[in-house]
Amino acid sequence: MTTLLNVQHVSKQYGHDTLALSDVSFSVNEGEFVSVIGPSGAGKSTLLRCINQMVDTTDGEIHFDNAILQQMNKRELRGLRTNIGMIFQHYNLVERLTVIENVLHGRLGYKSTVAGMLGLYKEEEKERGIELLEMLGLREQIYKRCDQLSGGQKQRVGIARALIQEPKMLLCDEPIASLDPNASKRIMDHLKSISRSMGITALVNLHQVDVALSYSDRIIGVSGGKIVFDGSPKEVTQEIIQSIYGSEANDLMVKLGGQNAI
Amino acid sequence: MQFDIFKKKRLSSLLMLAILAAFTYGAMIITQYDVIKGFSSIPKSIHWGLSSFYPTAASLDNLPSILIQLGRTVLTSVAATTVAAVFALFFSLFGSKVTKVNNFLSVLSRGTATVFRNIDVAAWALILLFSFGQSALTGYFALFFVSFGFLTRAFIETLDEVGGHSIEALRATGASYPSIIIQAILPSSTPQMMSWILFMVEMNIRSATLVGILTGTGIGFVFDLYYKSLDYNTASLVVITIVIVILILEYLSNYVRRVVL
Numbered sequence: 001m002t003t004l005l006n007v008q009h010v011s012k013q014y015g016h017d018t019l020a021l022s023d024v025s026f027s028v029n030e031g032e033f034v035s036v037i038g039p040s041g042a043g044k045s046t047l048l049r050c051i052n053q054m055v056d057t058t059d060g061e062i063h064f065d066n067a068i069l070q071q072m073n074k075r076e077l078r079g080l081r082t083n084i085g086m087i088f089q090h091y092n093l094v095e096r097l098t099v100i101e102n103v104l105h106g107r108l109g110y111k112s113t114v115a116g117m118l119g120l121y122k123e124e125e126k127e128r129g130i131e132l133l134e135m136l137g138l139r140e141q142i143y144k145r146c147d148q149l150s151g152g153q154k155q156r157v158g159i160a161r162a163l164i165q166e167p168k169m170l171l172c173d174e175p176i177a178s179l180d181p182n183a184s185k186r187i188m189d190h191l192k193s194i195s196r197s198m199g200i201t202a203l204v205n206l207h208q209v210d211v212a213l214s215y216s217d218r219i220i221g222v223s224g225g226k227i228v229f230d231g232s233p234k235e236v237t238q239e240i241i242q243s244i245y246g247s248e249a250n251d252l253m254v255k256l257g258g259q260n261a262i
Numbered sequence: 263m264q265f266d267i268f269k270k271k272r273l274s275s276l277l278m279l280a281i282l283a284a285f286t287y288g289a290m291i292i293t294q295y296d297v298i299k300g301f302s303s304i305p306k307s308i309h310w311g312l313s314s315f316y317p318t319a320a321s322l323d324n325l326p327s328i329l330i331q332l333g334r335t336v337l338t339s340v341a342a343t344t345v346a347a348v349f350a351l352f353f354s355l356f357g358s359k360v361t362k363v364n365n366f367l368s369v370l371s372r373g374t375a376t377v378f379r380n381i382d383v384a385a386w387a388l389i390l391l392f393s394f395g396q397s398a399l400t401g402y403f404a405l406f407f408v409s410f411g412f413l414t415r416a417f418i419e420t421l422d423e424v425g426g427h428s429i430e431a432l433r434a435t436g437a438s439y440p441s442i443i444i445q446a447i448l449p450s451s452t453p454q455m456m457s458w459i460l461f462m463v464e465m466n467i468r469s470a471t472l473v474g475i476l477t478g479t480g481i482g483f484v485f486d487l488y489y490k491s492l493d494y495n496t497a498s499l500v501v502i503t504i505v506i507v508i509l510i511l512e513y514l515s516n517y518v519r520r521v522v523l
Contacts, residue, residue, distance in 0.1 A: 052434055054430065054433060054434060077436075078436040078437075078438065079436065080436070081433070081434055081435060081436035082435065082436040084434070085434075085435075086431065086434040086435075088427070088430070088431060090427055091427075092427040092428055092430055092431035093428065093431070094428045094445075094446045094449055094450050095450065096449050096450050096453070097449050097450075105431070105432055105435060105437070105445060105446070106435050107435075108432060108435055108436070108437035108438075108441045108442075108445060109435040109436025109437050110436075111437075111441065113438045113440050113441060116437060116438055116440070116441030116444075116445065117440050117441050117444045117445075118444075119444075119445060158431075161431070161435070165435055165436075171434075
């Protein structure tokens with residue numbers, strides 16, 4: 001397996017004394033489905049945003065697809081971002097536009113400034129957008145405005161917007177944190193099957209340990225800006241959960257027990 | 263001690279009330295304001311208004327010329343507002359936290375907006391009187407400056423409020439700054455901006471009347487002219503036409519808001 005992403009000794013400091021990430025190193029292989037778990041404020045979101053350089057790193061290097069992010073200029077960085085799709089907790093759609101318009105926003109990274117400003121999309125791009133929406137079960141909603149959709153539907157629009165980029169990797173920042181259990185399951189199933197069938201690498205921030213354990217190929221546990229666990233879901237034990245979540249772990253034990261019983 | 267907190271709060275509000283009362287009383291003494299006389303003159307002034315401040319058949323002859331001036335005032339207000347809105351849009355894009363290009367431009371455009379907004383429209387008119395004299399241009403620029411300052415501020419708040427999330431998403435796709443502004447920011451903020459512009463047009467028509475008295479143009483001047491020549495009947499007609507125009511505009515802008523939002 002080839003390595004797609006290699007994070008080496010990355011640190012991120014906010015201001016003078018807030019260290020969000022300290023000396024984080026890991027690598028992700030092509031096609032892998034990796035979940036990042038950890039308590040709120042552990043640095044999961046910062047870690048994800050360092051990978052597409054929405055947040056720049058203070059120290060260390062990130063290698064993506066044989067290029068070093070820290071050496072890129074603005075234009076190259078835009079090129080990099082077209083290869084990385086991102087999915088957000090709050091979907092981050094333009095609510096007043098239609099579903100298909102939001103999906104096509106995923107193509108803006110490939111366009112010249114003028115074509116982007118005028119929103120000139122090719123016929124193939126539009127067809128691909130509709131194809132993706134049909135795949136995600138949104139055929140009826142194509143021309144609806146996004147503010148008329150449910151949370152689960154909005155997140156599927158977000159997924160379509162990421163996929164139309166033809167990305168090598170998907171970064172998902174708490175994709176199911178604002179969704180009910182049914183919608184959550186549906187979104188996770190979609191992400192998993194996309195990763196499998198299209199061979200897209202996925203790095204998913206999750207709050208729900210049980211979900212992370214049942215969907216991922218690999219788990220990365222983050223606590224206090226450091227990686228405290230990196231291994232397969234089978235290796236996750238109660239003690240490891242304890243080391244990731246600290247005192248919060250007691251609330252999570254019930255979930256882990258339930259997961260094991262199934 | 264919880265008791266002490268409540269006691270302290272009650273005491274401090276009592277103190278505030280006492281200070282306010284002292285100020286009011288002091289002001290009354292300085293200006294020699296007589297409360298009883300003040301209130302008893304209200305019925306008298308109503309009586310005067312009803313007995314002399316009404317339009318007559320003769321004053322209706324002046325209606326065409328009043329309407330022409332009123333039309334000019336309305337058009338000046340609309341022109342000042344719309345042109346100000348174009349400038350405000352650019353300044354607010356530079357000024358807003360979420361769309362700013364860099365901190366220097368952001369502070370600069372916020373600062374400019376604050377200066378223009380905090381000088382009152384009448385003050386602007388007085389300042390501009392020196393440059394442009396008593397002409398419609400003075401009124402236009404006074405309205406323009408205040409609208410520009412106000413709209414920049416309002417647009418910045420709108421952008422801060424609606425922009426953040428979708429900007430992040432579009433930046434993550436690798437889209438360029440101009441594409442992000444046109445494809446994500448403008449679609450989500452236009453309704454609110456439209457609403458602010460309509461509000462500003464209404465405000466400006468009201469201010470324009472006052473500014474007109476200063477600059478000797480438009481409906482304000484017409485009112486001033488008739489009022490000072492003791493032609494109260496025609497002056498009252500002017501007031502009535504202004505009220506009607508403001509009510510119509512209020513209705514129109516509410517209608518537009520309903521359709522746009």
